[in-house]
Amino acid sequence: MPVNIYDVAKKAGLSVVTVSRVLNNSSTVRDYNRQKVLKAMEELDYKPNAAARSLAKGDTGMIGLILPTIDDPFMSQVLFAVERAAREKGMFLVTAFAPGCEEPGYANPVSLFRENRVDGILILSPVKNEEYILELKKNGFPFVLLDQHHSAVQAPSVTVDNFYGGYQATARLIAAGFKRIAHISGSDIYESSAQRLEGYKQALRDHGLEIAEELIASGNFTIAGGYEALAGWIERGQLPEAVFAADDNTAFGVIDAARKFRISIPAELSVIGYDDHPFGSMLHPALSTVRQPTPELGKQGVELLLNVLSGKVKRAVTITLKPEVVLRDTTPAK
Amino acid sequence: MPVNIYDVAKKAGLSVVTVSRVLNNSSTVRDYNRQKVLKAMEELDYKPNAAARSLAKGDTGMIGLILPTIDDPFMSQVLFAVERAAREKGMFLVTAFAPGCEEPGYANPVSLFRENRVDGILILSPVKNEEYILELKKNGFPFVLLDQHHSAVQAPSVTVDNFYGGYQATARLIAAGFKRIAHISGSDIYESSAQRLEGYKQALRDHGLEIAEELIASGNFTIAGGYEALAGWIERGQLPEAVFAADDNTAFGVIDAARKFRISIPAELSVIGYDDHPFGSMLHPALSTVRQPTPELGKQGVELLLNVLSGKVKRAVTITLKPEVVLRDTTPAK
DNA sequence: ATTAATAGTTAAAGCGTTTTAATTTTTAGG
DNA sequence: CCTAAAAATTAAAACGCTTTAACTATTAAT
Numbered sequence: 246m247p248v249n250i251y252d253v254a255k256k257a258g259l260s261v262v263t264v265s266r267v268l269n270n271s272s273t274v275r276d277y278n279r280q281k282v283l284k285a286m287e288e289l290d291y292k293p294n295a296a297a298r299s300l301a302k303g304d305t306g307m308i309g310l311i312l313p314t315i316d317d318p319f320m321s322q323v324l325f326a327v328e329r330a331a332r333e334k335g336m337f338l339v340t341a342f343a344p345g346c347e348e349p350g351y352a353n354p355v356s357l358f359r360e361n362r363v364d365g366i367l368i369l370s371p372v373k374n375e376e377y378i379l380e381l382k383k384n385g386f387p388f389v390l391l392d393q394h395h396s397a398v399q400a401p402s403v404t405v406d407n408f409y410g411g412y413q414a415t416a417r418l419i420a421a422g423f424k425r426i427a428h429i430s431g432s433d434i435y436e437s438s439a440q441r442l443e444g445y446k447q448a449l450r451d452h453g454l455e456i457a458e459e460l461i462a463s464g465n466f467t468i469a470g471g472y473e474a475l476a477g478w479i480e481r482g483q484l485p486e487a488v489f490a491a492d493d494n495t496a497f498g499v500i501d502a503a504r505k506f507r508i509s510i511p512a513e514l515s516v517i518g519y520d521d522h523p524f525g526s527m528l529h530p531a532l533s534t535v536r537q538p539t540p541e542l543g544k545q546g547v548e549l550l551l552n553v554l555s556g557k558v559k560r561a562v563t564i565t566l567k568p569e570v571v572l573r574d575t576t577p578a579k
Numbered sequence: 580m581p582v583n584i585y586d587v588a589k590k591a592g593l594s595v596v597t598v599s600r601v602l603n604n605s606s607t608v609r610d611y612n613r614q615k616v617l618k619a620m621e622e623l624d625y626k627p628n629a630a631a632r633s634l635a636k637g638d639t640g641m642i643g644l645i646l647p648t649i650d651d652p653f654m655s656q657v658l659f660a661v662e663r664a665a666r667e668k669g670m671f672l673v674t675a676f677a678p679g680c681e682e683p684g685y686a687n688p689v690s691l692f693r694e695n696r697v698d699g700i701l702i703l704s705p706v707k708n709e710e711y712i713l714e715l716k717k718n719g720f721p722f723v724l725l726d727q728h729h730s731a732v733q734a735p736s737v738t739v740d741n742f743y744g745g746y747q748a749t750a751r752l753i754a755a756g757f758k759r760i761a762h763i764s765g766s767d768i769y770e771s772s773a774q775r776l777e778g779y780k781q782a783l784r785d786h787g788l789e790i791a792e793e794l795i796a797s798g799n800f801t802i803a804g805g806y807e808a809l810a811g812w813i814e815r816g817q818l819p820e821a822v823f824a825a826d827d828n829t830a831f832g833v834i835d836a837a838r839k840f841r842i843s844i845p846a847e848l849s850v851i852g853y854d855d856h857p858f859g860s861m862l863h864p865a866l867s868t869v870r871q872p873t874p875e876l877g878k879q880g881v882e883l884l885l886n887v888l889s890g891k892v893k894r895a896v897t898i899t900l901k902p903e904v905v906l907r908d909t910t911p912a913k
Numbered sequence: 914a915t916t917a918a919t920a921g922t923t924a925a926a927g928c929g930t931t932t933t934a935a936t937t938t939t940t941a942g943g
Numbered sequence: 944c945c946t947a948a949a950a951a952t953t954a955a956a957a958c959g960c961t962t963t964a965a966c967t968a969t970t971a972a973t
Contacts, residue, residue: 247929249928249929249930250929250930251929259952259953260952260953260954261929261930261931261953262931262932262952262953262954263951263952263953265930265931265932266931266951266952268930268931269931271931271932272950272951272952273950273951274951274952275950275951275952278951278952292690292693292694292695293694293929293930294634294694294695294928294929294930295633295639295694295695295696296630296631296633296634296639296695296928296929296930297630297634297928297929297930297931297958298929298930298931299629299630299633299930299958300628300630300631300634300928300929300930300931300957300958300959300960301929301930301931301932301957301958302930302931302932302958303931303958305629305630306696307673307696314659315649315655315658315659316652316655316659316857318650320655321649321650321654321655324649324674325648325649325650325676328674328675328676329676332675337673337675337691337696338673338674338675339641339671339672339673339674340658340662340672340673340674341662341666341671341672342659342662342663356626357671359626360626360627360628360629361626361628361629361630362629362640362641362671467861468858468861468862469861472861497858497861497862498861501861501862501863504863505863523650524802524831524858527801527802527803527806527831527832527835528802528831528835529835529838529839581959583958583959583960584959584960584961585959593922593923594922594923594924595923595959595960595961596922596923596924596961596962597921597922597923599960599961599962600921600922600961602960602961603961605961605962606920606921607920607921608921608922609920609921609922612921612922627959627960628958628959628960630958630959630960631928631958631959631960631961632959632960632961633928633960634927634928634929634930634958634959634960634961635927635928635959635960635961635962636928636960636961636962637928637961
C-alpha cells in the first residue's frame with residue numbers, strides 16, 4: 246500500500262538512487278530527469294519514510310525539549326519559540342516534561358535520546374535535576390542548556406542574564422528615589438532566581454543602600470507568595486517603598502495584597518515584576534516588569550544545538566541574552 | 580561505536596532474535612537466557628535504535644499534537660495532559676503549532692504524519708483549519724480531534740460539552756435571581772465559542788428570559804475584549820446584573836473594568852468565566868468559572884487515538900466530557 | 914520407552930532509505 | 944573525429960531491528 250522510493254523510480258524509469266538524489270539534493274541530477282522524478286512523486290503521492298531515512302542517515306530530523314512544567318507563560322513562550330525556531334530549520338520538536346527529578350511510572354525523558362529518537366536536546370530544568378544532565382554528558386549525547394547554568398556541568402547553553410535583569414530592575418527603583426526596596430525571590434531550585442536576587446543586592450550595594458534581610462522574602466514564583474510577602478511586611482509595619490518581585494506572578498500577588506490593604510500603587514508602593522506576563526500590560530495598573538527575549542532564547546537555543554550537532558561548536562560556549570526593563574504603571578511616571 | 584543487537588547477542592552467546600524477544604516480550608524466552616541477555620545489555624549499555632525499530636515494526640512510538648498556539652493556560656493544560664497521558668502509555672509527543680491555516684516558511688505540520696514520523700495525531704484546531712483535516716482523512720491517517728467538532732468532517736473526537744458549560748453557568752446566574760444576564764463571546768473561529776453562546780441562550784429561553792442582543796458582546800477571548808464589553812455597556816447605560824464570559828481572560832477584563840468604573844463585584848455585578856485559569860482562584864475577588872477537565876481531555880484523547888491505532892475503534896465516535904461550574908467570589912454567596 | 918505436542922531457538926528475509934564504488938554517458942580539448 | 948576528463952547514473956551494501964518459517968530441545972501423554 247504505501248508507495249516507496251522503488252515505485253517512484255520505476256514510474257520515472259530511473260534508479261532509486263537518482264530518486265534519492267533529488268530527494269536530498271545530494272548530487273546533481275540532469276534536469277529533465279529531476280522533472281521526471283518529481284512528476285512521478287506527485288502522481289504517486291509519494292512521501293519519504295522518516296524511519297528508513299533516519300536509519301540510513303543516522304539522524305532523525307527531530308530535537309527534544311525538556312521542560313519542568315508548563316504552568317506559566319514563560320515556559321509556554323519558550324516552548325513556542327523553540328518550536329518555531331526548530332520548524333524554521335526543518336526540524337520537529339518532541340516535548341517532554343520532567344516535573345520531578347525522578348518520575349515513577351513514566352519512561353524517563355532520557356530514553357528520548359538514548360534511543361536516538363532525536364538528534365539533540367534542549368533542556369530547561371531546575372538546577373536540582375543535574376543527574377540526568379550529567380548522564381547525558383557522560384554519554385556524549387548532544388544537548389544545550391536553556392536559561393539555566395548548572396554549576397556542576399560544563400555545557401553549551403543560552404541564558405538570559407538574570408543578574409543583569411535583577412540589577413536593572415532594582416536600579417530603576419533606586420533611580421526613582423526609593424530607599425526601602427524589597428525583593429521577593431523565586432524558588433531556590435532555579436539558578437535564575439538566585440541570580441536575580443544577586444543582581445538586586447549588587448544594585449543596592451553599588452548605590453550605597455543597605456541590604457536589609459527583613460526586606461527579602463521568598464515567594465516561590467507564585468501569586469500567593471507575593472501576596473503573603475507584602476501582607477507580612479504590612480503586618481509587621483515594615484512596608485517597603487518598592488518591591489522587585491522575582492516574577493510577574495509574584496508581582497500580581499503583591500498588587501492583589503496592596504488592593505486588599507488599600508495601599509495605592511504606585512503612589513504608596515511601587516512594584517516591578519519579571520517575565521512580561523501577558524496580563525501585565527492588559528490589567529490595571531499595568532505592571533512594570535523585566536521582559537525576557539524568549540523568541541530569541543528559543544532561536545539561539547536551537548541554533549546553538551544545531552551547531553553542536555554539525556560539529557561547528559565543540560566547546561561549552563554560553564550565549565547570554567539581555568533582558569529589558571519595561572516600565573508601566575506600577576512604578577512612578579518619569 | 581554504537582552497540583547494536585548483534586553485540587548483545589554475541590556477548591550473551593545467543594542469537595539476535597532471542598535478544599529481540601526479550602526486548603519486546605514477544606515470545607517466551609527461557610528465564611536463564613533472558614537473564615544472560617539482560618546482563619549483556621546492561622554491561623554494554625545497549626539502547627535500541629528507535630529508527631531501526633520503527634522501520635521494522637512499522638510504527639514509531641510517537642504521537643503528534645497540533646495546537647493553534649499556546650498563549651493561554653487552557654492550551655498549556657491540554658498539552659501537559661496529553662504529554663502525561665502519552666508518556667504513561669510509553670509514547671513520546673511531538674508538538675507542532677499551526678497558528679494560521681497556511682504557514683509560509685514552515686513545513687506544514689501535516690508532513691509530520693505524511694512522513695510517518697508519528698503513529699497518529701491529536702488535533703486541537705479552530706474550525707477554519709478544515710483543509711488539512713480533510714486531507715488527513717482522505718489519506719486515512721489516524722487522528723482524533725480534541726475539543727472541537729468540525730462540522731465538515733466525521734472523525735473520532737473528544738470534547739468538553741461547551742453547550743452544557745454555557746448552559747450551566749447561565750443557569751447559576753439565573754438561579755441567583757438575575758434577569759439581565761450578559762454574555763461576552765469568544766472567537767468565531769472556535770466552535771467552542773459558538774456552543775457556549777448557544778448554551779447561554781438556551782438557558783435564558785428555558786427560564787423564560789428574553790435574549791437581548793445588546794447584552795451579547797464579542798470579546799475574542801481577551802482581557803481587552805472583556806474590558807471593552809463592560810465599558811461599552813456602562814457607557815451606554817446598559818450595565819447588566821451579571822455577565823457570563825466566554826473565558827477567564829475575558830472575565831478578568833470585566834473585573835478590571837468594573838474596578839475602573841467602581842462597580843462592586845459581586846454586589847453590583849456578578850461575573851462568571853470559563854476555563855478555571857490558575858489566576859482565578861488566586862486573585863481577589865476569586866473568579867467563579869467553569870472548569871474543564873483538561874487532564875481527562877488529554878487522557879481520553881490519547882486513549883482514543885491509541886484505540887484508533889490498534890483498530891479497536893473504527894467509527895467516528897465522539898466522547899463528550901462535562902465541565903463543572905465552580906462558584907467563587909464573583910458570584911453571590913448562596 | 915515412544916510419540917505427539919509444546920516451548921525455545923535460529924537462519925534468513927525484509928523494512929525504505931542513503932552511501933560507496935563502479936559503470937556509463939556526456940562534454941571538452943586537440 | 945578521437946581521447947581524456949567530468950558528469951550522471953546505477954548496482955550493491957549498509958543502517959539495526961523484527962518477523963516468519965524452519966528446526967531443535969523439552970515436556971506430557973500413552
